[in-house]
Amino acid sequence: MKAKFLVSLTAALVSLFLFAAGLEAQHVTHDDNGPPAKSLTLTAKNFQFDPAIIHIKVGQKVRLYVTAPDSTLGLRINSFPDGATAATPPGLYFVFGEDCWKLRKGETLPIDVVGDTPGTYTYTCCKGCGKEHKSMKGQLIVDP
Numbered sequence: 001m002k003a004k005f006l007v008s009l010t011a012a013l014v015s016l017f018l019f020a021a022g023l024e025a026q027h028v029t030h031d032d033n034g035p036p037a038k039s040l041t042l043t044a045k046n047f048q049f050d051p052a053i054i055h056i057k058v059g060q061k062v063r064l065y066v067t068a069p070d071s072t073l074g075l076r077i078n079s080f081p082d083g084a085t086a087a088t089p090p091g092l093y094f095v096f097g098e099d100c101w102k103l104r105k106g107e108t109l110p111i112d113v114v115g116d117t118p119g120t121y122t123y124t125c126c127k128g129c130g131k132e133h134k135s136m137k138g139q140l141i142v143d144p
Contacts, residue, residue, distance in 0.1 A: 036063035036112060044068045044075065044103060044125065047132035054140045056115050061095075064111045068103040074127030075101045077111075077140060081119030091117030091142065100126035115142030 037060045043050045045068060056062045066075055076099065079090040095112035103109055115121075125136035 036061045039063045039065065042066045042075075042138075044073045044136065045070050047136050049123065049136060049138035052138045054138070055143055056113075056140065057143050058115055058118055061112060061114050064113060065108050066101070066103055066111055067108045068105060070105065072105045072127065073103045073125050073136075075103055075109075075111075075123060076126035077113065077123040078121050080121070081117065081142075082122055082139075089117075091115065091119050092121055092140070102127065113140070115140075118142050118144045 038056065040051075040054060040062060042054070042064050044066065054064075077092065077094075079092040079094070080088055081091050084091075093114045093116055095114075098111075101109055101111060119142055121140045121142065123138045123140055
């Protein structure tokens with residue numbers, strides 16, 4: 001009985017290792033230590049993002065300098081393309097992953113991002129910031 005358990009456990013661990021290795025092989029390799037190829041400023045104020053549309057290229061590391069000059073807000077960039085299904089893998093890679101970055105009033109926050117998969121990725125405010133909070137949306141478009 002104990003031998004069967006150990007064989008099953010070993011087989012499960014080997015399968016898990018091979019599965020993880022296969023996922024890693026499919027992921028685009030990024031140089032997290034290198035400088036970004038492009039830098040952009042994203043401003044959040046008056047219940048809107050400026051610019052509302054950002055274009056980057058597949059594999060290009062971009063540093064977004066995000067600022068909220070007049071109030072404390074949040075920023076969520078969806079790592080899955082718009083219209084993704086449950087089987088769709090994430091298409092954006094963040095050097096320092098966050099679910100919701102807090103933008104303190106008057107401060108600038110750098111966010112490094114790489115687009116692995118072409119598509120449109122929505123960004124929104126993720127902190128309740130007022131009556132027009134739900135209208136705060138933008139798009140990060142990863143071009144081939």
